[in-house]
Amino acid sequence: MVKEFYSMKNRCSPESLLSIILGLSKKQKECVRSMGFGSWLKMKITDIPLKMGFYVLQKFDYERMLINVEGKELKITAHSFYDMLDIPIGGTILT
Structure with missing residues (x-):
């Protein structure tokens, strides 16, 4: 993958x-x-940085939706995207 x-x-x-x-x-x-x-x-x-992007992708478990780095797991959720990037949670109608 x-x-x-x-x-x-x-x-x-x-x-x-x-x-x-x-x-x-x-x-x-x-x-x-x-x-x-x-x-x-x-x-x-x-x-x-390209290396950083590849590193994160290599550590990303898309089936469990988490990033595993040195035995520590960071769960990826809609709320974590909101916390990091302030992306609205839920539906936003773009017109």
Whole structure:
């Protein structure tokens, strides 16, 4: 399974995403906030080290939805995504 990730292509780099965020108008930023993604407007990430991404993927158990690092397990849930990235939990209708 891990080998499949090595050929994974990224269509939007963190640098491109930051460029888009910085270019949003006030009205567009308000729309982003109203959908619950306001914390993304504070994002300043321009690069994700390739080795780190592969390391996390190698340690990720997709059947149990956890990352196992040196015998310690980090359960991946909707709430953990909310805690880390402030991604809304539940349905958000995008219109």
